[in-house]
Amino acid sequence: MVRTRFAPSPTGFLHIGNLRSAVYPYAWAKNTGGKFILRIEDTDRERYVEGGIEAIKNTLEKFGISWDEYYVQSERKAAGIYAKAAEKLISSGHAFYCQCAAKNAKEEGFSNQLRDPCRDRGYISGAVKLKIPDNETVSYHDFVLDKDVSWSTDTVYDATLLKSDGFPTYHLAAMTDDLDMQISHIIRGHDWMPSTPIHLLVFQYLGGVRPEIGHLTDIQSPKGGKLSKRKDSVFCETFLNDGYLPDALLNFVILLGWAPKDNRELFTLSEFVRAFDPKGFQKSNPVFHTEKLDWFNGHYIRQISDTEITRLVKPYVKNDVEDTKLMQIIPLIKDRLVKLSDFPRLTSFFFSLPVFDPALFTAPDADLLLLSSAYDYLTSVTDWSKTGIETGWTDNIKASGRKVGDFFMALRIAVCGSRFTPPITDTMVVLGRDEVLTRIRQTIDNLKLKIKN
RNA sequence: GGCGCUAUCGUCUAGUGGCUAGGACGGCAGGUUCUCAUCCUGUUAACCCCGGUUCGAGUCCGGGUAGCGUCACCA
Numbered sequence: 287m288v289r290t291r292f293a294p295s296p297t298g299f300l301h302i303g304n305l306r307s308a309v310y311p312y313a314w315a316k317n318t319g320g321k322f323i324l325r326i327e328d329t330d331r332e333r334y335v336e337g338g339i340e341a342i343k344n345t346l347e348k349f350g351i352s353w354d355e356y357y358v359q360s361e362r363k364a365a366g367i368y369a370k371a372a373e374k375l376i377s378s379g380h381a382f383y384c385q386c387a388a389k390n391a392k393e394e395g396f397s398n399q400l401r402d403p404c405r406d407r408g409y410i411s412g413a414v415k416l417k418i419p420d421n422e423t424v425s426y427h428d429f430v431l432d433k434d435v436s437w438s439t440d441t442v443y444d445a446t447l448l449k450s451d452g453f454p455t456y457h458l459a460a461m462t463d464d465l466d467m468q469i470s471h472i473i474r475g476h477d478w479m480p481s482t483p484i485h486l487l488v489f490q491y492l493g494g495v496r497p498e499i500g501h502l503t504d505i506q507s508p509k510g511g512k513l514s515k516r517k518d519s520v521f522c523e524t525f526l527n528d529g530y531l532p533d534a535l536l537n538f539v540i541l542l543g544w545a546p547k548d549n550r551e552l553f554t555l556s557e558f559v560r561a562f563d564p565k566g567f568q569k570s571n572p573v574f575h576t577e578k579l580d581w582f583n584g585h586y587i588r589q590i591s592d593t594e595i596t597r598l599v600k601p602y603v604k605n606d607v608e609d610t611k612l613m614q615i616i617p618l619i620k621d622r623l624v625k626l627s628d629f630p631r632l633t634s635f636f637f638s639l640p641v642f643d644p645a646l647f648t649a650p651d652a653d654l655l656l657l658s659s660a661y662d663y664l665t666s667v668t669d670w671s672k673t674g675i676e677t678g679w680t681d682n683i684k685a686s687g688r689k690v691g692d693f694f695m696a697l698r699i700a701v702c703g704s705r706f707t708p709p710i711t712d713t714m715v716v717l718g719r720d721e722v723l724t725r726i727r728q729t730i731d732n733l734k735l736k737i738k739n
Numbered sequence: 740g741g742c743g744c745u746a747u748c749g750u751c752u753a754g755u756g757g758c759u760a761g762g763a764c765g766g767c768a769g770g771u772u773c774u775c776a777u778c779c780u781g782u783u784a785a786c787c788c789c790g791g792u793u794c795g796a797g798u799c800c801g802g803g804u805a806g807c808g809u810c811a812c813c814a
Contacts, residue, residue: 694773
């Protein structure tokens with residue numbers, strides 16, 4: 287029975303890395319019949335984004351990730367929980383007040399002092415900092431890396447626990463909470479690794495049962511370095527709006543840094559919960575190449591029903607298009623859909639007259655004959671259905687000595703204005719007899735004009 | 740620069756001392772087909788380097804090299 291947590295800061299929308307940091311602990315907790323906790327770490331008032339909390343919850347829900355317990359650090363701060371923890375550390379001699387001006391790491395460069403000059407000044411107010419002991423070794427076993435990691439405290443700086451505005455930093459808040467909430471396993475980003483010795487000390491001084499700790503790999507940008515807002519598309523909502531299914535994105539992300547022993551690739555969330563094994567965590571950083579995501583998405587789209595796709599494709603379709611029309615079209619383009627947003631591009635000719643592009647007709651004279659022949663034949667068709675149109679047609683074309691491929695290509699271009707379309711007969715059925723005949727007639731006229739000039 | 744982590748096909752990965760190093764995506768080729776796509780088949784391509792341990796190393800150890808992370812009163 288495992289208790290895990292996902293602890294995002296409401297500083298923006300949920301990104302790919304967040305999603306992964308949420309789904310692993312979720313799966314682990316559910317796999318063991320334990321509890322998954324959502325904890326909002328909103329202790330940085332500067333970076334707080336209005337609506338950030340709702341956005342995070344909202345997106346998690348889209349992926350089917352639900353939580354058993356929910357906490358907000360600013361509320362716990364108001365209850366005095368972190369101040370109390372800080373006092374405990376001060377009174378036991380493991381923390382001290384500091385009245386130095388806040389440093390800005392970017393400006394300070396790499397010449398930071400590890401030991402704070404205020405540690406022995408006996409101030410009775412100010413920011414609270416951790417008093418790092420000299421010449422000690424702190425260590426833990428990382429369950430992701432499956433490795434013991436240790437530091438000399440001589441390389442650790444006196445980290446701030448409580449800011450002068452009374453808000454705790456991550457170092458105090460998260461550790462206090464993990465203890466209070468009896469978190470059994472901390473799964474967090476690799477970028478937290480360097481500050482782990484601080485956390486180990488805080489845990490030790492606060493007392494209680496220390497959670498196991500594991501550091502997830504960092505997702506790398508294909509452009510090098512870690513995935514970032516600047517150079518990459520990172521927000522889950524962006525992918526969702528772009529027509530990626532939550533199942534596909536989740537499946538893709540799950541496999542970025544985790545793999546089962548049998549190397550299975552397809553997982554719904556509940557299947558992942560069942561298959562989850564902490565031994566499957568990857569140790570080296572994956573690169574965020576999305577080719578496989580496209581494959582997953584196409585795969586999942588092909589799995590779902592036409593009725594469901596009709597619903598999903600709505601945001602990408604004009605309002606006045608009826609469901610019955612959509613239901614006719616979807617079977618024709620389902621296999622061609624990589625993203626839901628491909629729908630309008632693949633189906634434009636169903637809704638509007640294609641523009642005549644003379645360049646598409648490579649042999650205008652021959653095509654004109656083919657189209658005239660097609661027009662004559664289609665006029666004679668009484669049963670405007672797939673079989674009604676198709677029966678005997680191909681044989682007739684062959685008998686007339688024409689190439690079937692050329693014939694249908696000319697027809698395809700005339701009716702759809704493109705060389706790439708669903709099977710033309712099915713398309714014509716959906717379009718309707720009058721529309722099809724009109725389009726062919728117009729194309730014939732346009733072609734004649736072209737030939738004349 | 741200090742501290743720390745990592746290292747198998749282009750990408751995601753399986754591998755836990757004895758394998759022709761496997762799968763998936765992508766690429767390429769072929770089949771199916773009125774085009775494209777789907778689907779099917781085949782194919783391509785990897786153990787970072789150097790030492791050591793061992794009868795035997797992708798697997799263990801050491802050293803290089805490379806990549807990554809981090810050095811805030813941000814998380």
